[in-house]
Amino acid sequence: MANGEEKIVLQYQVPGDDFTRAGEASADLKARLKRLGFPAAAVRKAAISLYEGEINLAIHAGGGEIRVEVTPERIEMWLDDEGPGIPDIALAMSEGYSTAPDEVRSLGFGAGMGLPNMKKYTDSFEITSEVGRGTHIRMAVEIGRS
Amino acid sequence: MTVEELSKACGFIPAFPLPDPEREVTCGFCGDLLSWAMGRAKEGSAWCTVMGSVNAVAVASLADAAVLVLCHEAALMGDAAARAQQQGINILRTDLPEFEAAAAVAKQLGI
Numbered sequence: 001m002a003n004g005e006e007k008i009v010l011q012y013q014v015p016g017d018d019f020t021r022a023g024e025a026s027a028d029l030k031a032r033l034k035r036l037g038f039p040a041a042a043v044r045k046a047a048i049s050l051y052e053g054e055i056n057l058a059i060h061a062g063g064g065e066i067r068v069e070v071t072p073e074r075i076e077m078w079l080d081d082e083g084p085g086i087p088d089i090a091l092a093m094s095e096g097y098s099t100a101p102d103e104v105r106s107l108g109f110g111a112g113m114g115l116p117n118m119k120k121y122t123d124s125f126e127i128t129s130e131v132g133r134g135t136h137i138r139m140a141v142e143i144g145r146s
Numbered sequence: 147m148t149v150e151e152l153s154k155a156c157g158f159i160p161a162f163p164l165p166d167p168e169r170e171v172t173c174g175f176c177g178d179l180l181s182w183a184m185g186r187a188k189e190g191s192a193w194c195t196v197m198g199s200v201n202a203v204a205v206a207s208l209a210d211a212a213v214l215v216l217c218h219e220a221a222l223m224g225d226a227a228a229r230a231q232q233q234g235i236n237i238l239r240t241d242l243p244e245f246e247a248a249a250a251v252a253k254q255l256g257i
C-alpha cells in the first residue's frame with residue numbers, strides 16, 4: 001500500500017433476508033482499513049456506506065454481491081444484485097422513502113435513510129436499476145477528502 | 147470523560163465487563179431507527195436506545211459510538227452480547243427512559 005502501487009480487492013456475498021449476517025462485509029472492510037492505517041474519518045465513511053448497501057441487498061434484493069477496491073487514493077465499492085430493481089430512483093433516494101415490510105421495520109431498519117446516507121458519506125455515488133433485472137451501485141470515498 | 151467514569155456517575159450497569167472502558171465519550175445521541183443513528187450519531191457518542199440487537203451493535207461499531215446505552219431495561223437480543231464483546235463495543239444498561247438517560251449523560255458531559 002505504502003508505495004502507492006498496490007491494490008487490494010475484496011469480494012463479499014450477501015445472503016438475502018439474513019439480517020444477523022448482513023453487516024459482515026462492512027465490519028470486515030472496517031477492520032482491514034483500520035489495520036492498513038487509513039484515516040479514521042475515511043474508514044468511517046466507507047463502513048457506514050457499505051453497511052447501508054449491504055442491508056439493502058439483504059432486505060430489498062434477496063442478496064447480492066459486493067466488490068471493494070482499495071488503493072491509497074480511494075476506497076471504491078460496487079454493489080450488484082439481481083433483485084426486483086427500483087422503479088423510481090429519485091423517489092428511492094429521498095429521505096424517509098421506504099418500502100420495507102413491517103417485520104423489517106420492527107428490527108429498526110426501513111427508515112428510508114439508507115440510500116441518502118450512502119450518497120452523503122461517499123464522494124461519488126452512482127446508481128442504476130432496471131425493474132425485474134436488478135440494481136447496481138458504484139460509490140467511492142476519496143482518501144484526500146476525508 | 148471515559149465510558150467507565152460515565153457509567154459510574156450515571157449509575158448505568160455494564161451488560162458485561164466493559165471491553166473498552168477508557169474510551170472517551172464526547173457527545174450523545176438518541177434514537178432507535180438504525181439508519182438515523184448510522185447517519186447522524188457522531189463519533190464518540192453515548193447512544194441511548196432500546197435496540198439491543200446484533201444490528202444495533204453493528205451500527206454502534208460502524209458509526210464509532212463510544213458506548214451503547216440500553217434504556218428502559220431493554221433486553222440484549224440473540225447474539226448481541228457476544229458480538230459486542232467480540233467487536234469491543236461497550237454496552238451499559240439502565241431502567242431510565244431514553245430522555246432521562248440522555249439528560250444524565252448530558253449533565254455529566256456538561257452539555
Ligand SMILES: Nc1ncnc2c1ncn2[C@@H]1O[C@H](COP(=O)(O)OP(=O)(O)O)[C@@H](O)[C@H]1O
Nearest residue numbers: 056060061092098099110111112113114115135
Ligand atoms: N438493491 C435494491 N433493490 C431493490 N430496491 C431497493 C434496493 N435498494 C433500495 N431499494 C428501494 O429503495 C428504497 C429506499 O432505500 P433506503 O434509502 O435504503 O431505505 P430503506 O432500506 O430503509 O427502505 C427501499 O425501501 C427500496 O424500495
Ligand SMILES: [Mg+2]
Nearest residue numbers: 055056114115
Ligand atoms: Mg436501506
